[in-house]
Amino acid sequence: MTDTRDDAVYAEGPQLRGLAYRLLGSMADAEDVVQTAYTRWFALAVAERERVANPGAWLSTVVSRLCIDLQRSARARREVYVGEWLPEPLPGNGSVAGRPAELDPSERVTLDESISMAFLVMLESMTAAERVSFILHDVYRYPFADIAEIVGRSPEACRQLASAARRHVREADAPVSSTVADQAEVLDALMRSWERQDIEGLVGVLDPNVRFVADGGGQVSAVLDPIDGADLVARQLAEIRSRAGDLQLEPHEVNGRPGLVARIGGKVVTVFGFEFAGRRVCRIFAVRNPDKLDRWRGASRS
Secondary structure, three states: OOHHHHHHHHOOHHHHHHHHHHHHOOHHHHHHHHHHHHHHHHHOOHHHHHOOOOHHHHHHHHHHHHHHHHHHHHHHHHOOOOOOOOOOOOEOOHHHOOOOOOOOOOOOOOOOHHHOHHHHHHHOOOOHHHHHHHHHHHHOOOOHHHHHHHHOOOHHHHHHHHHHHHHHHHHOOOOOOOOHHHHHHHHHHHHHHHHOOOHHHHHHHEEEEEEEEEEOOOOOOOOOOOEEOHHHHHHHHHHHHHHOOOEEEEEEEEOOEEEEEEEEOOEEEEEEEEEEEOOEEEEEEEEOOHHHOHHHOOOOOO
16 A cells, blocks of 8 residues: 555545544544544555555445444443533534535535534434434435445435434424624623623523533533523523632634633633524533543633
8 A cells, every 4th residue: 555545544534533523422432433443444454455446435434333333332321421411512623524515405414513512412312323324414425325334224224314314403493593703792792791690681692492401421510400491591600600709701612603611720611512593592501521621621712
């Protein structure tokens, strides 16, 4: 195998990590899966590697199958997870790039949408086969014939799995679209009211049906069940601020959306992701599990 072909294989890394992250909701697990796929690739004899016409497709197939296995075991682990499970938040989205082909606008899921916290949480309601079929087809535009080989089903069955997944997406609450500038402005207003523990100001920027979800993983304090409604969520935010007198809130991009990083004594203790409905916040995702915050240790104000 030539050095040039080795370079081409390694260049698949960002795409493979992006695929695995969308399937698993954990960049740590995604990196492990991609490393395993590369180990299997280079374990092949040189002649076997030379016979592979498309190494990127070969690696994507291995990554997808490894993710299916991990999803099944992860679902069992999450049945005993303490409190709510949330995806590992990412600072920005450059590390999960991909190369989707052009899609029918009626089916298109953009790369940014497919890594938002709300979207990844919604994916958790799908079976492993639905999730793989949906992500590979609607995000990465794999043909169903190729997906069938990966999930061990017929192409028609994979088509039905992707269709079922799309129904999950349509049935999920669809926030009113807003611009990034609007989202940043709303988040700035929320942050100012939050710092003052201004309940009325917080309620003013929260959707009446806002939901607050926290993930402490049983390692740090966090509400175990979601909190619904603007008044209750506003009071929860004010209580968080009251308990941590030296809490510092910093704007930062979280999974492609405006978000906040909370520090105490300079240490990142929580990453907040948000979903917006027009000019209001409709979802707040508070990730406190220390195992999911490693990438934020050196995060600077955006």
